[in-house]
Amino acid sequence: MNRSGSTKERILAAAETLFAQRGFDGASLRQLTSDAGVNLAAVNYHFGSKEKLVEQVFRRRLDALNAQRLAALARVAGQPDTRLEDVLDAFIRPALELSHEDSGSLFMRVLARAFAEHDDSLRKFLSENYGHVMRQFTAEFARLLPQLSKEELYWRIDLVTGALTHAMSGFGMIQRKSDVSERTHREQTVAHLTRFAAAGLRAGA
Amino acid sequence: MNRSGSTKERILAAAETLFAQRGFDGASLRQLTSDAGVNLAAVNYHFGSKEKLVEQVFRRRLDALNAQRLAALARVAGQPDTRLEDVLDAFIRPALELSHEDSGSLFMRVLARAFAEHDDSLRKFLSENYGHVMRQFTAEFARLLPQLSKEELYWRIDLVTGALTHAMSGFGMIQRKSDVSERTHREQTVAHLTRFAAAGLRAGA
DNA sequence: TTGTCGTTCAAACGATCGTTTGAGCATACG
DNA sequence: CGTATGCTCAAACGATCGTTTGAACGACAA
Numbered sequence: 127m128n129r130s131g132s133t134k135e136r137i138l139a140a141a142e143t144l145f146a147q148r149g150f151d152g153a154s155l156r157q158l159t160s161d162a163g164v165n166l167a168a169v170n171y172h173f174g175s176k177e178k179l180v181e182q183v184f185r186r187r188l189d190a191l192n193a194q195r196l197a198a199l200a201r202v203a204g205q206p207d208t209r210l211e212d213v214l215d216a217f218i219r220p221a222l223e224l225s226h227e228d229s230g231s232l233f234m235r236v237l238a239r240a241f242a243e244h245d246d247s248l249r250k251f252l253s254e255n256y257g258h259v260m261r262q263f264t265a266e267f268a269r270l271l272p273q274l275s276k277e278e279l280y281w282r283i284d285l286v287t288g289a290l291t292h293a294m295s296g297f298g299m300i301q302r303k304s305d306v307s308e309r310t311h312r313e314q315t316v317a318h319l320t321r322f323a324a325a326g327l328r329a330g331a
Numbered sequence: 332m333n334r335s336g337s338t339k340e341r342i343l344a345a346a347e348t349l350f351a352q353r354g355f356d357g358a359s360l361r362q363l364t365s366d367a368g369v370n371l372a373a374v375n376y377h378f379g380s381k382e383k384l385v386e387q388v389f390r391r392r393l394d395a396l397n398a399q400r401l402a403a404l405a406r407v408a409g410q411p412d413t414r415l416e417d418v419l420d421a422f423i424r425p426a427l428e429l430s431h432e433d434s435g436s437l438f439m440r441v442l443a444r445a446f447a448e449h450d451d452s453l454r455k456f457l458s459e460n461y462g463h464v465m466r467q468f469t470a471e472f473a474r475l476l477p478q479l480s481k482e483e484l485y486w487r488i489d490l491v492t493g494a495l496t497h498a499m500s501g502f503g504m505i506q507r508k509s510d511v512s513e514r515t516h517r518e519q520t521v522a523h524l525t526r527f528a529a530a531g532l533r534a535g536a
Numbered sequence: 537t538t539g540t541c542g543t544t545c546a547a548a549c550g551a552t553c554g555t556t557t558g559a560g561c562a563t564a565c566g
Numbered sequence: 567c568g569t570a571t572g573c574t575c576a577a578a579c580g581a582t583c584g585t586t587t588g589a590a591c592g593a594c595a596a
Contacts, residue, residue, distance in 0.1 A: 149354065151356035154583065165544055165546085170586080241500065281527075285524065291497060292489065292496060292497070318486040319490065321534050322487055323531070325531050325535075326527040360554065370574055380555080
C-alpha cells in the first residue's frame, strides 16, 4: 500500500501500475484504491469516473513524453548538418526514458494495452492531442530523406514506431539481464533501435 | 447473428471478433453467445470455461500461422543462393495473410491484446508451443547474416517482429484505402515490410 | 465558539459478470 | 416401443463491478 503523496497522486500511481498488470477492465476500483491506500469513493470524488481516471493516466505521461520529444527535436532539426540518427534519437530516447522511470516502465504496458484496444476514439484522442508532434517529426524525416515518396515515408515511420513500441513493451526475446543497469540497458536499446531504424529508413537509397 | 456452422464454430468465430473489439475481460459471454446465435450455457458446455475458450481461439490461429511459416521457410532455407528477403517473406507473408482473412483481420487485434496483457504465462505458452519456429528462423537468419553477433541478431529479429506486429494491428498512420483491394494492400505491406526489415537487419554490414 | 468547505469514510445501490442447474428436445440403437 | 445420448434451453446462483449516498472528520475564517 502506497502512503506517500496526495490522494490524487496515490490513485494515479496505483492506477498506472494496476492498469498495466490487469488491463482497464480487469483492474477494479476496489483493488486500485486498496493498493493506493485510499477510500473506494475517492476515485469518483477526485476524477468523476473510472473512465476519466484512465484519461488522466494517459495525459500525465503523454504530455511529458511529447514535450521531451519536441524539445529534443528542436535541438537538432532544420540544421544543414542534421543526421538522420539525431532525429531518430529525439524520437526514440524520450520514449525509452519514460519507459524506464521508476514506475514508468509500467506505463508502456498501459499504452500497449490501449493500442490493442484500438478503437477509433483512441486514434482520435492521440491525433488531436499529439498529432502535431508526429507532423513535425515527419517533416524533418522528409527533409533528410528527400528520395522517399510521401507514402513510402509514412510506411517507414509506421514501421519504426512499431519497432519502438515493441522494444518499449519489453515482450521480445531481449530482456534486460540482471547484471546490467537500467541506464546501460536503455542506452543499448537506443543504440540498437537507432541503427536498425536508420538503415530501414534509408533502404533503397 | 451468425447462423452458419456448428455451435462450436459459431462461438469461436464470434469470440475472435468480440475479443478483438472489447478485450478478453470486456467481452461478456452474453454478448458473445448472442452474436453467435447460441445459448449462453453453450460456452461452458463446449469449452468448459471462458478462459479455455480464449486458449482455443489462440491455438486455432497460431497453429495455422506457424504451420504456414514453417512450410514457407522450408521452401527457401538452407540453399546456397537463399536471399535474406526470401526468409523475411516466409516470416512476414503468412502473418499478413492471416490478418487479412475474412474475420482474420480481427485476430491480430486479439493477439496484440494478448501481447499487451503480457504476463509470463503467455510468454511461456508461446515459447513452449511455437518456440521451435522462431528458432528455425533465427538459425537461417544467422546463416545469412554471419557478421552479426548473437545478441545483435536477437535484437534485430525482435525489432522486425515489432514492426510486423504493428503493421498487422493496423493502428499506424497507414490505412488501407477503400479503392485498393485487400490483396493489393497486403502485397504492398509485404513489400514495404520486407524492404525495411532487410535493410534494418543488414545495418552496418 | 460556530459555521463552512474540502475531503474521507463505511455502507449500500442496481447492474452485470461467469457459471451451474435441471428440464426439454432430437436422434439413434436395443 | 423404450431409453440412452448429445445438445439446447430458460432460469437462477453467488460474486463482483462502478457508482452513489449521507454522515463524519479536520482545518480554518468569522
